[in-house]
Amino acid sequence: MRYVIGNLLDMFDEGYFRIIGQGCNCFNTMGSGIAAQISKKYPQAYVEDCKTVKGDRNKLGTYTKYEFPNSDQVLLNCYSQYTFWDRNDMFSYDALKKVLTAIKNDFQEDLMEGQCIAFPLIGAGLAQGNWKLISEIFEEVAIPNCYIVVWNQDEWDRVVAPIFMSRKDKLIDDCDDIYPYISHEDPKYHIDNCPFCDGEINNDNIDYRNEFAQIECNCGASIKGYDVFDCINKWNNRRG
Numbered sequence: 001m002r003y004v005i006g007n008l009l010d011m012f013d014e015g016y017f018r019i020i021g022q023g024c025n026c027f028n029t030m031g032s033g034i035a036a037q038i039s040k041k042y043p044q045a046y047v048e049d050c051k052t053v054k055g056d057r058n059k060l061g062t063y064t065k066y067e068f069p070n071s072d073q074v075l076l077n078c079y080s081q082y083t084f085w086d087r088n089d090m091f092s093y094d095a096l097k098k099v100l101t102a103i104k105n106d107f108q109e110d111l112m113e114g115q116c117i118a119f120p121l122i123g124a125g126l127a128q129g130n131w132k133l134i135s136e137i138f139e140e141v142a143i144p145n146c147y148i149v150v151w152n153q154d155e156w157d158r159v160v161a162p163i164f165m166s167r168k169d170k171l172i173d174d175c176d177d178i179y180p181y182i183s184h185e186d187p188k189y190h191i192d193n194c195p196f197c198d199g200e201i202n203n204d205n206i207d208y209r210n211e212f213a214q215i216e217c218n219c220g221a222s223i224k225g226y227d228v229f230d231c232i233n234k235w236n237n238r239r240g
């Protein structure tokens with residue numbers, strides 16, 4: 001599971017992802033958050049949701065899909081919450097795990113061939129789920145080529161960054177983890193702040209183009225030069 005900062009729907013339109021999934025309640029309502037954007041932009045996806053029985057709890061852990069007629073892209077409505085008004089009967093971690101597992105089983109072959117799937121921060125917004133627990137479910141199910149698209153830096157700082165701060169012994173080996181921390185003002189690119197503790201780090205003697213370079217932060221985190229270099233290349237390629 002990798003993180004990307006950007007607009008999920010724009011990236012979907014541009015073909016970065018073959019499949020996207022969104023979290024849905026069981027009451028045929030897509031009135032707010034990214035669901036509202038999706039039902040406006042892709043009304044047929046909402047039609048698919050409306051074919052299901054309103055208020056049926058058995059939908060939890062399942063998904064409905066809309067297959068785009070002019071491409072091979074697919075949009076999945078993932079039933080990960082029951083109501084959208086009762087915080088005691090809203091987001092379900094079990095339902096999320098079940099639906100992600102079903103998606104993994106159903107699309108595994110395509111995803112293993114290099115096609116990509118993306119989700120927003122399912123459950124972490126209006127559904128009031130805890131992203132640390134949710135991200136652990138994503139990591140446990142381990143859908144191949146799975147991306148989490150974070151709306152902007154603010155959302156990253158608020159929702160995602162804190163879980164890395166609590167895992168500071170982790171050696172970063174995924175360039176998407178550190179992308180938001182790369183300075184893009186300096187043409188050489190470097191990391192100004194530690195992705196784990198956000199503290200300033202000393203770049204002076206580090207050549208990030210050397211894949212064996214490694215910087216140790218005072219908080220105990222290690223950042224590898226290879227990750228920074230790979231990350232810059234990847235993102236430059238993506239942006240043409």
Ligand SMILES: [Zn+2]
Pocket residue numbers: 194195196197198199217218219220221
């Ligand atoms: Zn640190």
